[in-house]
Amino acid sequence: MSDVILECRELGKSFDEGPSRVQVLKQVEFALKKGEFAAIIGNSGSGKTTLLHLLSGLDVPSQGQVLIDGKDFSSLSDKQRGVVRNHHIGFVYQFHHLLPEFSALENVSMPLLLRQCSLGEVKQRACAMLEKVGLGHRMQHKPAELSGGERQRVAIARALVTEPSCVMADEPTGNLDVHTAREIQALMHDLNRSLQTSFLIVTHDLGLASQVDRVVKMEDGHLAEADRAGLAAL
16 A cells, blocks of 8 residues: 555646736646655745645645545545545644634634534543643633744644644744744654654745755746755755
């Protein structure tokens, strides 16, 4: 059995800009293995976030396929993609996107409530995941009562609480100071190793990129393996 959990084939994405059609992604090929930690780097506007949104089902491609566990994901309806995403993919944004009126525990519980899990199971799993990210003592605090690093820990717990095959993160340390960014980096690596959950991140943080298993670079709509030795020059 293949250990590839996520892949895309000949993936393309175009957008209309006035009378012109702009090709953002061109024939992108990529595969992520179980337990792998990979990073996508590249200049601003190169298509990194667009690719992440296509791979996670937040958007649909103009051409090509996205497959999760060997099954075509991109051709499903919005509702069907939402169900698959809830079971297989966690997502972490740069600006955490926590619901301000709810506690950390309630925010982490949301994906399980969408699955209609029992309230007892929801609480048990959400509490356990908050403990795992070091926030067992902050479960009842709302986002406004948490630091930036703590909010991102809640967002990571929310992404992992469904036990997904893969967590995707768009600039997860981009809104944090250097010390806090390194703490979040270490946390993600610990969770990747302990849970064997794959991580795929978009980042401008070359310090973070240099620590992952594999780095790919988006340039002119194409994706290629990056030169690890030359990361500092990118």
